[in-house]
Amino acid sequence: MTRERIQIFFLIAAAGGALGLPLVITSPTYLHILILLFFYAYLTTSWNLVGGFAGVLPLGHSTFVGIGAYTSTILSLQYGISPWIGMIIGGVLAAIAGVVIGMPTFKMRGAYFALATIAFAEGFRVMVENIDYLGPFFLNGPRGLQIPPLNVGLANFMFTGKSPYYYIILVMLAAVLILTYAISRSKLGYQLVAGGEEPEAAAALGINVARAKLIAMAMSSFLTALAGTFYARFTLFIHPKSAMSLDLSFEIAFIALIGGRGSIAGPVLGALLLRPVGDFSRIYFGDKLPGLHLIIFGVVLILVMIYQPRGLQEPLTRAYHRLLDRLSGKIEK
Amino acid sequence: MKLLEVKSLTKQFGGLRAVSAFDLSIEEGEIFGLIGPNGAGKSTLFNCVAGVYPPSGGDVLFSGKSISGQKPWNLCKRGLARTFQIVKPFASRSVLYNVMVGSFATTGKSAAAERKAREVLAFLHLDKKTEILAGNLTIADRKRLEIARALATEPRLLLLDEVMAGLRPTEVDEMVAIIRTIRKNGITVFVIEHIMRAIMALSDRIAVIHFGQKIAEGTPAEVASDKNVIKAYLGEEYAVS
């Protein structure tokens, strides 16, 4: 019982800390870094629904970020539709795209699936780069879309300071974590894990593996697209090379893999550990040692895969439980 | 009532006819044995019944209805469960988790699935090992886990593919007892086994397959004295245990 109480205490402390951070951190640069950190934690957690639980390796998730970003931006710029509504529409479109990609590919294994997602994402990006007008919709090809900072306010998903964005992404992250937790304990979660690990055995136990994966893919792409709208409103500028880049797709996958795919804490831990490495090495070594953080990512990725294939989450969770044991032991005494 | 009927079933792999015009019928409540030398086509027959391979010819009826060409997951929901000769545990997950995957076939609720899983695990004497990772189990326990998962789907017919291979004699005896109890609980059992002592003791009837064809069928005593069977096995499997 005390153990549980300590855990609840930790949870409240973490929540309180997260809520209070913008009051302490006044530097916009650091707040920006934090927002992006949560943004990535959100993306990797969404990715994890299919990349982690379903045991496949999607490497094109930036497509969904792009679909979300473009949908809400076009709807708000051209038709004055609230970005919040555009966010949902973008999510639905992305879910459809996810199912379209998933349907033929989930029957394949491993490498083919990874390749198909890359090809789809890159093909999609190239298309967008080539299209100025898609029917009535203005995409502006490779130049992308600029969002003028007018109509500040919650309804228009636009704010002058950074802290509102911080709270929005925090809430999104919390929501997606709770959702992941619920799924991992549900029938769908069991079906995904089983289908990812031993598809034949899963099928024999009554699981339509491809269908379970499709559901996961639809959810994952829907959630990912929501972050696309966030990204558009936060940066006020989207273009194919940022919102749909292969680099983004890979970074999402890397963070989840290093943190530990298939676990709930893994993707968040990955973002907590890797994003600051990236940001600070960019800030301090960016001009002298460009790409240093990517070398660090690569090295960490390889080491983790060799020595902790389930990700850093595993040893950290063990350490956390030991800490809990010790604390609860002390309190009982 | 006939629970499973296999009618002139054929399975062709390229030029190889692994199962050839095979007929079979299993009564509800029976323990039916299938034996045959290595590579005779036993597992292939199972796979055709369980929907892993579409048959090249013939038909399979489950409680009177044709199921040939149906997918494994649908067959499972209709009450047909199977184990794999090469066990396929979800290695990174606990024993309980593995069995819950099975019990989710009949329920959508986690609590109910867990209750069912614990029940089955107790039945298979695995209740002390619920939290062990499936990948760390011994062979004997893996075989039991395989059965536990299948039972958790609440089948009417259970296909067991060599669940005693690699077990020690005492473990074989335990497994025989377990299978008997499964039948007592109303589940029909169709079992492939190489260990003669066990399958002879267990089965009500036995069919013998050799090069994909049925060469004998009858009670264990009839099969054991069949000339064709002795020829097929000469000096081979009888030597084993």
Next chain:
Amino acid sequence: MITILEDTINGILMGSIYGLMALGLTVIFGVLKVINFAHGSLLMVGMYVAYWAVQLTGLHPYLALILVVPVMYLFGYYLQDIVIKPIYKAEKQVREPITVIIVTTGVWYILDNLSLLVFTPQYRSLPDNPLRGKMIEIGSMLISVPKLWGAVTAVLTAAAIYWFLQKTRMGRAIRATSLDREAASLMGIRQYSIYNITFGIGTAAAGVAGVTIVPFFNVFPTVGVLFDIKCFIIVVLGGLGSIGGAILGGIIIGIIESVGPQFMAATWTEAIVYGLFLIFLFVRPSGLFGVKYDW
């Protein structure tokens, strides 16, 4: 009409070079059953080795082969031995370890960014090499000489690897491992040393491809990215694991890229290539010549 013919020929030549780039990828896949995501980076490394060899000695670019082939072979050999082998050992039971794909992606990031650190993002070329800009005229058609050399090299390299796999003792051991690694190791073939050697061969092939493009193409740290997705597409088109398929797949891409711009904006040809790839992936994942794997 003539221009289409000219474009087709140049497309076939360039496409053969693409095929040569993809050759190593397909060889490695055939045996290790993994897609090496670092393949483009290996190509990049090969290009740099070739570039510096020529730049410092001033010799004919193709003489760089003498250096590039052994250097790249050893590089691939030890890359597999040190970085990738531990994964195979850890995941013995897994038939197709996704982890290996991930590790090769890590290698890609490390190599590309290391070369960015060492060589800076600068574009480098060999302006004075004897092949640069050379054309032969056939009637009114202009055929690129360095691409012709490259295409011939591609075909020769493919033939050499094919011969090696079919006719030599080592080649047979490699093929046995690719068909069934358990059975091969029962026959006394050492699986991991076969993997090392295969990876070495695949990397050396990437090196050869590097040599063929250096005479007419810029070298820069992320040059691999330009080609590696193309290589993935080619091997899937041709059939993963098939040597002839790689060359043919390369030629198909080469023709689309060089003839396509006659009919549409050049950037659209890229989209067409991706579309073709996806169609193949969905309709015929085993490619033109590939063995059907039970994906």
